[in-house]
Amino acid sequence: MKTDKKKALQEAQKVLDFILKEELTDQEKDQIVKDAIQNFNENVNPGWLAYRKSVSTDAAFVEWEDSVETFKDLYGNEFIDCLGGFGIYTCGHRNPEILKYVQAQLNRYALHSQELVDPLRGYLANILAMATPGDLQYAFFCNGGAEAVEMALKLARLASGKNYYISTVNGFHGKSLGAVTMGGKGTYRKPYLPMIQGVQHVEFGDADAAEKAIKNLIAVGETVAAMIVEPIQGEAGIILPPDGYLKRLREICDKYDVILIFDEIQTGMGRTGTMWAAEYYDVVPDIMTFGKAFGGGVMPITGIIARPHLWTEDIKENPWVLGSPTFGGNPVCCAAAIATIKYMLENDLPAQIDEKGKYMMGKLYELQKKHPILVDIRGKGLLIGLEYPTAEMGWGVSKGLFKRGVMTGGTLVNSKVNRIEPPGIISYETIDTIIERLDETLTEVEEEFNVTWESVAASKE
Structure with a gap:
């Protein structure tokens, strides 16, 4: 690649114009997605796209804005943040x-x-x-x-x-x-x-x-x-x-x-x-x-x-x-x-997190009674891990949640575990929504992998 400072200046101006705009046209949104894929492949690391696609099933989801409990992609698709940037957003997004x-x-x-x-x-x-x-x-x-x-x-x-x-x-x-x-x-x-x-x-x-x-x-x-x-x-x-x-x-x-x-x-x-x-x-x-x-x-x-x-x-x-x-x-x-x-x-946010964590764990334990795929639940506050029989099933749950507008993720040392780490300011209503969507996802993944109480018990023997 040759040095081309004139082109670099033009590209910088294009990007800054995107940032300044209150609203983007559909054409501009499509351009940003296209640029993002090309830039990651050619100037960042193409492996990042492969990793993101393994969760989202579509590498073209481009994060563009956020607010309190959620973030949105370029096209306005909203996702509940149940990962919290691996712990960054305890006070929420742009508090x-x-x-x-x-x-x-x-x-x-x-x-x-x-x-x-x-x-x-x-x-x-x-x-x-x-x-x-x-x-x-x-x-x-x-x-x-x-x-x-x-x-x-x-x-x-x-x-x-x-x-x-x-x-x-x-x-x-x-x-x-x-x-x-x-x-x-x-x-x-x-x-x-x-x-x-x-x-x-x-x-x-x-x-x-x-x-x-x-x-x-x-x-x-x-x-x-x-x-x-x-x-x-x-x-x-x-x-x-x-x-x-x-x-x-x-x-x-x-x-x-x-x-x-x-x-x-x-x-x-x-x-x-x-x-x-x-x-x-x-x-x-x-x-x-x-x-x-x-x-x-x-x-x-x-x-x-x-x-x-x-x-x-x-x-x-x-x-x-x-x-x-x-x-x-x-x-x-x-x-x-x-x-x-x-x-x-x-705001005594730690105490709020303690109470919300206990509430969420209680809901998760109820799900565990009906879903054999959920082999273990552990955590404290809003640092929670959900463990599955295999890493493939764990990724299946991450994909299913993402499809339903909930962002979570596997842990990098133990990919059988979904990490649940939402903002500490999360509302109880949003917690209930996450539980509902997780319930649907667990049913879907159990059917996909033919998970039953008997198969899980047999895998432990």
Whole structure:
């Protein structure tokens, strides 16, 4: 492809005209669909279209606008958002109570100079310290979830002077090199082998295995910097911890002087029915990562918050040693995060999510009594997993729901599980609509795959 700046200018103007238009003609809509397919095939990754089509049965669905609980394609087809951008939209789509502060800050100044003191970052860090458990105090803001995990891993080594990490099988912490090293799924790790050394994986939920791994490493002369764990495993298929597991990890880490990292990028900000999952399990980690919903579904902002003893003199003397992301903690994103925390606390959104999650789980348990294909339901708050006998059946349910105007999705580590992660502001009426459409879909997929109570029972033998 030759450089053609004149053509690039023309194409940019065409796209910006689309953005400015209140209404598009049918011809313009068709053009956008055609362009989207061509651009993804030639300039992004054609695999994305193949993946999207596996759920939608039509790769030509192009997302164009959203509002509160739903989003629409170019032609006005509306979909109930039951996936929530994998946890982004806890406060809903374009929440006006968040958007107005972002717009106001955007009209003042968007990014910071990198040299002067940017006050919103300080305000956000202070508010976050007030809204997190225990003595978590010092915050560092960045842009994506994997980047936040990288900062947590780096801080653990800087603060401890130690080397090894303990992670969990089937855990998911992002796809940058350090984060994917912590991940517990070979599918993600194999393309990058050999990975960062000094990582040992143990079974999630087995605290004795974690202690044995730490103890054995120390016995052979190694040092262990940190253990990283999701309070509830998300990508693994919404796997809840056994009773007492996280508290036991806290005790083990204290015993061996190991830093405990909670990855709350998905479970935090109200998703599981408390502001942080750590609060429900009554455990204060040494470092906590956050993200996804932290920007209110409007702006991308993630980060870490840590206990004060981890901010050592070396880090204070060289504040850039941990990291210095150009856009991390920028004013517009900080405005979004401050507005999000305010909205959640003012409306007690975590409590709403707890109540709605129990209501939805109750409805799902009723469906399970009549549908043998629904082999397991698990979750907390509005982080719910629906498990089926096979991955093919799981994808069949995703397709059937999409056909009925409900967007959900399989988990990437365990595709037998549909992830149900709607906006926290979802109405009870919409929950009832989702249940009705799921009921129809389950019947359809059971007929397609000849699923009966007897066939499911036989598959377990």
